[in-house]
Amino acid sequence: xxxxxxxxxxxxxxxxxxxxxxxxxxxxxxxxxxxxxxxxxxxxxxxxxxxxxxxxxxxxxxxxxxxxxxxxxxxxxxxxxxxxxxxxxxxxxxxxxxxxxxxxxxxxxx
Numbered sequence: 352x353x354x355x356x357x358x359x360x361x362x363x364x365x366x367x368x369x370x371x372x373x374x375x376x377x378x379x380x381x382x383x384x385x386x387x388x389x390x391x392x393x394x395x396x397x398x399x400x401x402x403x404x405x406x407x408x409x410x411x412x413x414x415x416x417x418x419x420x421x422x423x424x425x426x427x428x429x430x431x432x433x434x435x436x437x438x439x440x441x442x443x444x445x446x447x448x449x450x451x452x453x454x455x456x457x458x459x460x461x
Contacts, residue, residue: 385428
């Protein structure tokens with residue numbers, strides 16, 4: 352079990368990255384979940400079959416993983432304690448959404 356914990360540690364960008372890799376790292380913690388039910392094609396004794404997008408060929412493909420490997424990969428998407436999932440930020444943040452959207456609408460009419 353100690354091996355699994357070590358594999359599942361969450362790597363964060365270091366200060367030496369100077370912010371260049373933060374957006375790509377940060378996108379994994381937005382509102383989307385790791386895998387949707389519609390992408391899971393089947394579960395049986397052989398493993399879990401699901402679809403994924405191959406970004407090199409821009410095609411959807413099917414992958415089969417053992418149950419243990421599927422769960423291991425899925426658990427890597429669980430946020431560490433204290434880190435909150437981001438839903439909206441900027442002008443869509445709940446705190447100021449209505450006021451800022453009204454200002455944006457007015458500015459767009461001009």
